[in-house]
Amino acid sequence: MEMIPIPVLFFALGFAAALARSDLAVPDALSKALSLYLMLAIGVKGGIAIAAPGGAEGLLPALLAGLLLSFLLPVPAYAALRGTTGLDRPTAAAVAGHYGSVSVVTFAAGMAAVEASGLRGEPFLPAVLAAMETPAILTALLLARRGGARAPKDRTRLLREVLLNGSVVLLLGSFLIGWIGGTRAAAALSPFVEGLFQGVLCLFLLDMGLLAARQLRAAPKALDARLVVFGLLMPLFGAGCGLAAGLLSGLSPGGVALMAVLAGSASYIAVPAAMRLALPEADPGVYVTLSLAVTFPFNVVLGIPLYLTLAQRLAGA
Amino acid sequence: MEMIPIPVLFFALGFAAALARSDLAVPDALSKALSLYLMLAIGVKGGIAIAAPGGAEGLLPALLAGLLLSFLLPVPAYAALRGTTGLDRPTAAAVAGHYGSVSVVTFAAGMAAVEASGLRGEPFLPAVLAAMETPAILTALLLARRGGARAPKDRTRLLREVLLNGSVVLLLGSFLIGWIGGTRAAAALSPFVEGLFQGVLCLFLLDMGLLAARQLRAAPKALDARLVVFGLLMPLFGAGCGLAAGLLSGLSPGGVALMAVLAGSASYIAVPAAMRLALPEADPGVYVTLSLAVTFPFNVVLGIPLYLTLAQRLAGA
Amino acid sequence: MEMIPIPVLFFALGFAAALARSDLAVPDALSKALSLYLMLAIGVKGGIAIAAPGGAEGLLPALLAGLLLSFLLPVPAYAALRGTTGLDRPTAAAVAGHYGSVSVVTFAAGMAAVEASGLRGEPFLPAVLAAMETPAILTALLLARRGGARAPKDRTRLLREVLLNGSVVLLLGSFLIGWIGGTRAAAALSPFVEGLFQGVLCLFLLDMGLLAARQLRAAPKALDARLVVFGLLMPLFGAGCGLAAGLLSGLSPGGVALMAVLAGSASYIAVPAAMRLALPEADPGVYVTLSLAVTFPFNVVLGIPLYLTLAQRLAGA
Amino acid sequence: MTHPRKRIEIVVEAVRAEQVTDLLDSCGASGWTILPVIAGRGRTGMRRGGDLAGVFDNVLVLCIASEAVAEKVLAAREELLGARPAIVSVSDCAVIRAEHFG
Amino acid sequence: MTHPRKRIEIVVEAVRAEQVTDLLDSCGASGWTILPVIAGRGRTGMRRGGDLAGVFDNVLVLCIASEAVAEKVLAAREELLGARPAIVSVSDCAVIRAEHFG
Amino acid sequence: MTHPRKRIEIVVEAVRAEQVTDLLDSCGASGWTILPVIAGRGRTGMRRGGDLAGVFDNVLVLCIASEAVAEKVLAAREELLGARPAIVSVSDCAVIRAEHFG
Ligand SMILES: Nc1ncnc2c1ncn2[C@@H]1O[C@H](COP(=O)(O)O)[C@@H](O)[C@H]1O
Ligand SMILES: Nc1ncnc2c1ncn2[C@@H]1O[C@H](COP(=O)(O)O)[C@@H](O)[C@H]1O
Ligand SMILES: Nc1ncnc2c1ncn2[C@@H]1O[C@H](COP(=O)(O)O)[C@@H](O)[C@H]1O
Ligand code: NA
Numbered sequence A, B, C: 001m002e003m004i005p006i007p008v009l010f011f012a013l014g015f016a017a018a019l020a021r022s023d024l025a026v027p028d029a030l031s032k033a034l035s036l037y038l039m040l041a042i043g044v045k046g047g048i049a050i051a052a053p054g055g056a057e058g059l060l061p062a063l064l065a066g067l068l069l070s071f072l073l074p075v076p077a078y079a080a081l082r083g084t085t086g087l088d089r090p091t092a093a094a095v096a097g098h099y100g101s102v103s104v105v106t107f108a109a110g111m112a113a114v115e116a117s118g119l120r121g122e123p124f125l126p127a128v129l130a131a132m133e134t135p136a137i138l139t140a141l142l143l144a145r146r147g148g149a150r151a152p153k154d155r156t157r158l159l160r161e162v163l164l165n166g167s168v169v170l171l172l173g174s175f176l177i178g179w180i181g182g183t184r185a186a187a188a189l190s191p192f193v194e195g196l197f198q199g200v201l202c203l204f205l206l207d208m209g210l211l212a213a214r215q216l217r218a219a220p221k222a223l224d225a226r227l228v229v230f231g232l233l234m235p236l237f238g239a240g241c242g243l244a245a246g247l248l249s250g251l252s253p254g255g256v257a258l259m260a261v262l263a264g265s266a267s268y269i270a271v272p273a274a275m276r277l278a279l280p281e282a283d284p285g286v287y288v289t290l291s292l293a294v295t296f297p298f299n300v301v302l303g304i305p306l307y308l309t310l311a312q313r314l315a316g317a
Numbered sequence D, E, F: 001m002t003h004p005r006k007r008i009e010i011v012v013e014a015v016r017a018e019q020v021t022d023l024l025d026s027c028g029a030s031g032w033t034i035l036p037v038i039a040g041r042g043r044t045g046m047r048r049g050g051d052l053a054g055v056f057d058n059v060l061v062l063c064i065a066s067e068a069v070a071e072k073v074l075a076a077r078e079e080l081l082g083a084r085p086a087i088v089s090v091s092d093c094a095v096i097r098a099e100h101f102g
């Protein structure tokens, strides 16, 4: 107990409350507000840090690694799903897209864990996070097309949704503003983006616990044991690739751990919305439940400490 | 004016604005967000404090006293209502339940007043607060049953509502997390739970002022003078019992004052919702108006300073 | 770029995102929450400052100047609109009312810019801001009546809307509370009203950028080039009057700049709501678009720095 | 056994909702219900809520009433709403307890 | 080609919504939709949401069902709702795909 | 005097609402109104909003239209909605000012 980070305890509280069918609830508008705050704060903090001398060093290889991971991870995910579970093609492609993309809150929890262990990630990682959100969606669409899905009709709408997704725009925009603003931004915004960060993260993880457990209870019959196993093994596989990529791009131990967190995490905001439009035949009950109610809790509770330990060993902190 | 606490001034502002029919309004989602914040912050702060050496000393007698008060206070309340007002049985039982239970925001305002006078309550009082929320509901149901009300049909649903009420879960959960986290939690969360507390309390009391005055204007005809008198005397009676209980449990002057605040306060979130399900024949216009628009303002404006003065005299600060 | 204030960068981010049709969105309840916070914080900070020795010096002439500006500015605005654009009478009167009144967020952005340049406005300016919200509405109604509009039927409702408008009540109420509370209020509330101010302003301006660009895209055909020109020149004219008024009332350079910001800004919360009730024949598409999507961005991006420079020159800082 | 009634459905600006329900009250309606609206399109163009002043918000007012009340409402609506953004439609419905609906 | 169905519309306290949908399920309805309500007036007076306990919130439950299901619902409603704040109305409608509506 | 019209009511995924209103526009409807939905149940199971992606949110689209427009909408719906979560129902209503409703 001593070692479990505070935000994770709030996640557990929410999860337990919802499993026990408590009526504890976070209003939708608050969930959205908290997630806007987290994206803004992560972006601005990263931008401020990268503006410091030497802050951008090593950005390019990491960015490239992130883009590649996002593009490529859906492929083994799709193969595994089609090979080992009875999932239909569009749903398998949609699920695969979630695992190539990333989860902002898993990253935030990862940052908190990395900092609690006395390490720091490279300041440019929020940019890598933003870069990893979308490529996986394109791969998922290609996989589904190959699988025979009709081309989506509303192509411009979809492209907009994919490329100008709100979380990417806010994350990257805040990052740029922090970068441009530098110390000015730090002076003006630090009580907001630093002081409140942990508290907001706790409240948000409480909400995620509630949502995850409620999603688990509403899980469709389609969600059988093999899918759950996928939802537990795929993050390990992704995180493994992330570790390797982090080491190859020459990141610090904290950075390697966060790269593993990114690659091991699955999207539950940007990608579901895009998939609902692009692949309407895919079952949202499957992909939302897997990413929100299986993989997210796994990463927050077990994955992150594991990836951190491995990163410390391998990158020799 | 000099002596009125700032949050109370915001309550007065909201009350006056709504009486004058200003269109000032706080969105529902914000009200709920603020109340989630207050429960989380009260819980975490209490938990952190109890984790300090000697922090749990005296917890048991106070907890017991709180439970007894919550179980028993509805009985004289019911008797008084049936004896002096024309209220029907289910409504009288429902009202009685509100007065055995407690109000989180009255407690928060009490804490602010206690601290402003240079005292402190025992750190475990948030746990007492959580423990006092539900027993009164059970007593109310027994009183109504005795009065001939049919047993509620949806028993499991009701039990859940009563025992796993969101505010109890969040308050107790945050308390435990603060306790487990101790200094770690303090370091991570203090700008959130300490720095913002007074400001959020002000905003929430502004909203409570608006709600109370609007509820008063929408008061049903059933709310006659005798009921209003009950709404003013019952908190005094409850607070008297709370003072005695606090002294008997050996609390400090600040703790005695807060025990009086708890016993004198009436629920306006958890109990109304439970009563609406369990005693549908009871008139919600009566119990919501009495607790929110009569007793709450009375406690915030006059009750708390009075209980505090008495506690200082009796417990000899 | 170096010189653009951080909050303005967030405005630009929101504006660009909405123009590019990103799905980035701020929930309504959050917008309203942020605007409540800004009014409370501006009021309280002003009140605390005015409570300091000498804080109220010079209040009266500035208040008078503000009232006059609000009453009178709609007249030239109406004349210009009727003379140079084809706008019908009620719509012209309604638009004119917006430009006599003020915008809280433009004022907040102005405060941030003034402070960033090392100056300070007089502490009583929030009271001037509150005083300037309503007179312009009365002038607009007189102009419309003269123009033949029927007297609104629901007169009491309208008067309430105009005089007890939520933002006036909260701003003035918070100002009074800060004044009464003085150093007590400062101690209790400063992390809330100071620490978060810049961060909340950034988030709110992000939202304003989104709203402004979306409003621009939904602009009615009625909004032709001549109206846009009015929306760019009228703030300059207003700000010019504000500069003069500030100098005549003996304000400091920072105060003169803020007086120009007030006079140059146009309301987009209080006045539209009042106009919709009082002048239903007026086209809301025109007045909301002009004030929110033309004048507000102009002031935030170009106007404020210009007014500040002029104030520094003229008031000799 | 059920009783025939009229179901009146009015989409109107949120700022004007109270005037509509006052009208319903004065026509003798026994009750009404107001529902929120996300967005709407009509003669006066697109109306999407969410502006800070609430000027572009619509609501839907639902009223179940006797034929006599419905006729009064339809007669009075022109005066109240005139050219303003609003639509009114009426359909038939049935209720069980007639005493609940004037 | 369209098929005739009944459109049942129930305005009821939010705290009681789940009981109403349970009733619809048990009467054999193939589905239902719950809409939020801002405010309402009826026999039991004004009900405006927004209190912190949600006690004065209403919702509107909409259910499209066969005549047989609708009759069962109307028969059962008295027991469920009785004197509590609630109204129920029924009207005719048509659907395209009959298999979607029990 | 009133004029007969059709009242089309569509419950559909929120992410697909714009496609539905585009369809209504292209069929010649003179307007429509979108209402929020709290929760719903149908063939595809329970749909309760509030997930962060909005994937399980429904909305209700209401459109009052002439019989001719209504027929076009019903004809086109299969292609648009097909097997996806959605229901469509049509009923009769009356409006006063015919010029407002295509
Ligand atoms: N044909 C229609 N069907 C449904 N709702 C409509 C229709 N026409 C207008 N509305 C609604 O009524 C509001 C005002 O309409 P209008 O007065 O025509 O601009 C619109 O914003 C829509 O919400
Ligand atoms: N005649 C009516 N038309 C539309 N809605 C009604 C009507 N009567 C009652 N309601 C709604 O049903 C709720 C409960 O009604 P009641 O049980 O009569 O108090 C009210 O709060 C309204 O929202
Ligand atoms: N019989 C019904 N009555 C009312 N609403 C329904 C009905 N069936 C389905 N719905 C609504 O339509 C949505 C999609 O339905 P479905 O395509 O059957 O899953 C559901 O989530 C409900 O909100
Ligand atoms: Na991933």
Ligand code: NA
Pocket: B073, B098, B099, B100, B101, B102, B238, B262, B263, B264, B265, B266, B267
């Ligand atoms: Na009590």
Ligand code: NA
Pocket: C073, C098, C099, C100, C101, C102, C238, C262, C263, C264, C265, C266, C267
């Ligand atoms: Na102005």
